[in-house]
Amino acid sequence: MRAHWNRINDWLDHRTGVHTAVRKFLYEDIPASSGWHQVFGSVALFLFLVQSFSGALLAFNYAPTPGDAYNSLRYILTELTGGRLMRGLHHWGASLMITVVVLHMIQVFLFGAYKKPREATWMVGVVLLLLTLAYGLTGYLLPWDNRAYWGTVVATNIASQAPLLGPYLSRLLGGQGSIGVVTFARFFGLHVLLLPPATAFLIAVHVYLVRKHGVAPAPGDELVPKKKFYPEQVFKDTMAIFAAFAILFVMAVAARVPLEQLADPTDTSYVPRPEWYFLFLFQLLKLFTGPLEVVGSVVLPGLAVLALILVPFIDRGQMVRVTRRTFAFSFVALAAIGWTGLTAAAVITTPKEASQVAVDYSAPTDWMELSSEELAGVGHFRQENCVSCHAVGDTGSKIGPDLTRTTIHRNAAWMIQHFKSPAGIRPGSAMPPIQLSDLQLNSLAAFLLKLNPQNATALSDAPDFAVQGALVYQAHGCNACHKVNGVGVDVGPPLNGLAQRRSRSWVEDHFADPSKLSPGSIMPPFKFSKRDLDNLMAYLFVLP
Amino acid sequence: MDSVETPPEPGAMPPPTRRTFYVAAIYGIWGLITAALGLPALIYLLVPPRMRRQNEWVEVGKMAQIPIGTPVEMTFRRMRVDGWKVVSEQNSAWVVKSPNNQITAFGPQCTHLGCAYHWDEAKNEFVCPCHNSLFSIEGKVLGGPAPRPLDQYETKVQGATLLLGRLQTPPEQSA
Incomplete structure (x- = not known):
């Protein structure tokens, strides 16, 4: 078997030279001082490959036009097995890659590895850092949610401020005044068509230059015999890669990347924030106002x-031991302090948006299609802890019947009787009677009649504010005059899409005195507790 | 296994050197990383999406409009989930009403290569123009290359209205 394998190998090597090339690559001489501090370059390369892989997989189920982009990403997240993991890998991989590239750069800087004759290697490396940041910038828009949209509005406006080039840059990015399909197409094109081959090419040049000049030695290395790259250094690189991969994988599984609502260019209340690695620039901008803004941006x-x-041209001194490069260390420390300070300031000053409730659209939103009565039913369902006995699809206990089985659904009257006296209507039933008012039992029955295996996610995914809001809505009989999702009465206006029509403060004032803001309105004034008002408003404002 | 291998004497094996440890770790970790990326990728690509809101019944027409004993082509629109989109599609069915008011609705495509067939009044059979497959009024293959009988829609009559459900290969007749 082994002889057979060797024959195939020899044949292949004779025709292609691949083994000789790999051997030459692996058995390269490296300085005796090489070790753990030189693993970052390999890790960065590995992360680039992971990004290419996860990016290609995402692209298999992604439509690169604004509206479809959002819907297809939601499809990846809510309907494809492993879709959330793929997006997690790509999202966190971007952050990790930037971190590792910067660490790589700091290491090279501290050790002075950019000195003659390695200046070109360093300069190509700086360009690679810029490309990595460009991925972050262009990729940020691609989910086309509010966060993506508004973050990119800020970024393209910054680009348009550049002296002389500004208007051209802005035109190139398709962002003249507003962001639309053109900007989107250009960002997507940059992100997947232009940047990857450019990066791959520059990585090849970078690695070629590293090989040409050899791994940078430390002073004193010339006195000791060299080592081989394989297997010791490869082992160290592999361990570092594994550590990075483990961090990435755990984050992709455990840290949920939210998807906000579809980009809304008319949303005037949205406070855009760039990704964390651009926050320092964002904060720097705030230090310069008026005509000086361009200085910061x-x-x-x-x-x-x-x-x-x-x-490499500023610092042209002899190579010295890393422990004696106090200036380089202080420079890195200062830069780190400055960066941390700016980033921290940006984080602290991020306003907590009281009125804005974040709905995570990366989870199913079937609950949005429920009527307020049904959604209030979800509230009673949770409160009564029905799942302690009943199965709902795959979850819950198996003592009572699975409530998503539509065959057990009868009509509301039967259900309500059953709620009040389970054993009375079904002799021998161990279910305790439910102590709720008729109005509340109605809600519960309405929800259960609507429940099926497809929309069962509403039970776990409906956010608490919406359920509480629907309970307030029902308790005050709003449905006697208004409609939500087509259910209710047409005396007052339907409440879907309220967020597009009215501001929060307008609706609050309207509750206090309807006829003042809508002359002729027959709606009575309402007074809610602060908590009820917050929940009700949040609920009404997320109605599609 | 008949022969039981005796474990090697402790001294017989070469002591694992640092080098073999390095090489084993390199292969092991890269294998692990490949598996951790490859398996989820395969699952992501191969597991079908969780289907939502499908199999709805669609009204296609009144029972009274369907003649007895003669197939009629009926068209209807239905929503179909296509990836992240829900599209409204024009569909058609060949509907046959038997004398005892039993309804059969055939899918509009020949089971050979998917050509649209039609009802040949004179011959009293369904004829596919592509390769001359022939089907009886019950959908059975009478001739030509068709490998199996015509597919059928689930049918349901509600009051005076005919509703069609999913298109299915008749289970009792499928090869």
Whole structure:
């Protein structure tokens, strides 16, 4: 068997030279001082490959046009097995990749590995850092939710401020004044068509240059014999890659990446925030106001990038031991303090949006299609803890029947009788009577009659504010005059889409004195407790 | 297994060197990473999506409009879930009403290669124009390359209205 295998290998090597090439690559000489501090480059390369892989898989189920982008991403998250994991890998992989690229750069900087003759390697590396950031910028728009949209509005506006080039950049990004299909197409094109081959090419150049000049030695390395790259250093790289992968995988599984509502260009209350690695730039901008704004948005970042590229020409001294590079260490420490300070300031000043309730659209939103009566029924269902005895699809206990089985659904009257006196209507039933008012039992029955295996997710996914809001809505008999999702009465206006028509403060004032804001309205004034009002408002404002 | 291998003497095996440990760890970890990425990717690509809101019954017409004993082609629109979209599609069915008011509704495509067939009044059979497959009024294959009888819709009569459900290969007749 082994002889057979060797023959195939020899044949292949003779025709292609692949084994010789791999051997040459693995058995390269590296300085004796090489070790754990040089693993970051390999980890960054690995993460690039993971991003390419997860990105391609996402693209298999993704439609790159604004409306469809959002819907197809929701489809990936809510209907495809493993879809959430793929997006998690891609989302957190981006953050991790930026982190590792920066760590790689800090290591090279601290060790002075950019010095002659490795200046070109460093400069290509800086360009690779910029490309990594460009992925973050362009990829941010692709989910096309509110966060993506408004974050990109800010970013393209910053680009348009650049001296001289601004208008052209803005035109190139398709963002003249507003963001629409053109900007989206360009960002997508950059993200998946232009940046990946550019990155792959520059990585190849970068690795070629590393090989050409050899791994940077430390002073004193010339006195000791060299080591081989394989297997010791490869082992160290592999362990570091495994650690990074383990972190990434756990985050992709455990840290849910939310999807906000579909991008709404008319939403004036949205407070955009860029991704965490751009927060320092965002905060820097705030330090400059008026005509000086361009200093923070373009001039300073531009100078920083220029300085970074020119590092090998600024510091041209002899290679010294890393422990004696106090200036480099203080520089990195200062930069880290500055970055942390700006980022922390940005995080602290992020306003807590009281009126905005985040609905996670990366989970099914069947609950949004329920009428308020049915949604209030979800509230009673939770309160009465029906799942302690009943199965609902795959979840819950198996003592009572599975409530999603539509064959057990009869009519509301039967159900309500059954709720009041289970054993009376079904002799021998061990179910205790439910102590709720008739109105509440009606809600519960309405929900149960609607329940099926498809919309059972509403039970677990309906957010508490919506359920509580629906309970308030029912308790005050709003459905006697208004409609939600087509259920109710047409005396007053239907309440779906209220968020598009009215502001929160208008509706609050309207509750206090309807006839003042809508002359001729027959709606009576309502006074709610603060908590009830918050829940009701949040519920009404998420109605599609 | 008949022969029981005796475990090697402790001294017989070469002591694992640092080098073999490195190589084993490299292969092991890369195998693990490949599996951790590859398996979820296969699941993601191969497991069908969780279907939502399907199999709805669609009204296609009044029972009184359907003649007895002569197939009629009836068209109707139905919503179909297509990935992340729900599309409204034009569909058709060949509907046959038997003398005792039993309804059979055939899918409009030949079971050979999916061509649209039609009812040949003169011959009293369904004829596919592509490769001359022939089907009886019960959907059975009478000739040509068709491998199985015509597919049938689930049918339901509500009052005076005919409703069609899913298109199915007749289970008792499928090969």
